[in-house]
Amino acid sequence: MxxxxxxxxxxxxxxxxxxxxxxxxxxxxxxxxxxxxxxxxxxxxxxxGQVTKAPLNDETVIAQLRPASLRASGIVLLVDPTAMEFSRRALDVAKALHLPFIAVVTKADLFDRWMDRKELVSWISRQWDLPRERSMALSLLDSKALFDLRSRLPQLFGRSYRLLVLGVANAGKSTFIRGISRRGKELALSPLPGTTLGCVDVPVGQEGLLIDSPGLRLGNFWIPRLCPSCLSQLVSRHKLSRKTFILHRDQSLMFGGLAYGRIVDCADREWVKVTAFASSEIPLHRTKAGREEELLERHAGALLSVPCPSCLDTLRGSYPLVEHHVALRRGEDLILPGCGWLACYQGEATFSLFLPEGFAPEIRPWFVAPFPPRNQRRR
Structure with a gap:
């Protein structure tokens, strides 16, 4: 070229x-x-509004991060709370660069109905062993919160700071920089992972510099496998869906046509109470175990709108479903990577999870505790 x-x-x-x-x-x-x-x-x-995928992988991105970190005095790690399984690996990338950093949890507004932002930060700090004073949560739509953070940056990193902004794809790096600096208005934004493809320097007034960087994938195999339209629907932008199900033995819960879990056993009872969290664009559908593939054939792209029929053909042709047996107990979340998670609020169960090749389920402590929405509790 x-x-x-x-x-x-x-x-x-x-x-x-x-x-x-x-x-x-x-x-x-x-x-x-x-x-x-x-x-x-x-x-x-x-x-x-035309979005196209670009060839990018973690090796290429990390190769760009290393020289950028040599020019930086610190790191701003953006954490996507809707994709914690990938953001946790971004923390390891940040630590490997051996610079002081702060962790900023973005998209906090998606959880305001269910938890205080202090609770959100406490959970991250406790589970990831991060200093509480170096962690914070905010909404990228909150200009006051971004202004307050900008005023803190010289205190945290000194005058004339140069900060590398990193995180997983769609964590909000470019949006964050646009909110901090007027000069960041040139950065391109889209719901498609991989919009930023190289490191971009953005001055912050007279006091510092932010270095925008491409998003890391870190095991998010949906990015190379799905079309731009399907990928954009996996991103929770304005609303996070929360739906509660009573699942009986031999029932299944489908996360669109991406993945599903069957109840194999419910211990001492015949049912388990779970709450599913996912992007509002991913349809959640309960059905009888064994009917999942039939429903996909009949309703792909319609009732089961994600993925589209073309992407489903790609997934089924190149990435066969792999079965995983996982036990889920009260007080735990079961993560379906890139799709969402199930919180067990009552009972316990053994699931047979069917995920495309390359993905593996994860168990973690409750992220959102089982209490009703609290619209009055904000920030």
Whole structure:
């Protein structure tokens, strides 16, 4: 590829090139001399809402993070509470860079109905063994919270700070930077993982610099397997679905057409009470065990809207379902990576989980405790 004089796209960080219109960083010759020009991919994203996937993997991203960290005095680790299983691995990446860091839990507004933000931060700090004073939770839509954080950055990292912002794909890195710095308005945003493809420097007034970085995958195998439309529906942007089910032996709960779990045994009773948390775009459907594939054939892309029929064919053809046997007890969450989780609020059960090849379920302590919504408790 041919690098142009402008260097890199200010919206996504891709090196400009003029050879391949279908690759990130492409800049037509007619736009080469225009100030603030962005690559064709970002232009179409901003003006037409057209999103395209880009070739990116963790090895490529980490190779970019290492030299960026040499220019940084600290790290802002953004934690996506709806994808904790992937964000936990991003903490290991941050620690490996050997810089002081703070953990900022984004999308806290999705949990305001069920838990205080102090409780959210306490859970993260306790489970991840992080200093409480170096952890915080906020909504990326809350301009006051972002302003307050900006005022704290010189206290935490000193004057003239240079901070590397990292996290998993769709944790909100570019949105965070846009909220902290007016200069961040150039960064491209979309619900598709992989919008930012290179490290981008964004000044913060006169006091510092934030370095935007591409999102890490860290085991999120949905990203290379699903189309842009399906991927965007996995991201909880405005609302997180919370639905409670009484599941009996030989019943199954489906997370769209992505994964499902069958009740094999319920210990000393015939049922278990669980609450499912997932993106509001993922349909949750209870059915009789053994009917899952029949329902997928009949209702893929309709009742079971995620994934679309084309993505379902790809998944079934290349990534066969693997069965996992998992015991779930009261006080525990059962994570279906990239789909959501089940909280066991009453009883206990053994599940047969069916996940695409490459994924494995995880067990953790309750994240959201079993109490009714508390609309009056905010921040």
């Amino acid at each position: 041919t690098d142009l004089k402008q260097g890199t796209c200010p919206a996504c960080g891709s090196p400009f090139q003029s050879d391949d219109p279908d690759m990130p960083g492409f800049l037509p010759s007619s736009a080469e001399q225009k100030a603030g020009a962005v690559c064709r991919r970002c232009f179409r994203l901003v003006h037409y």
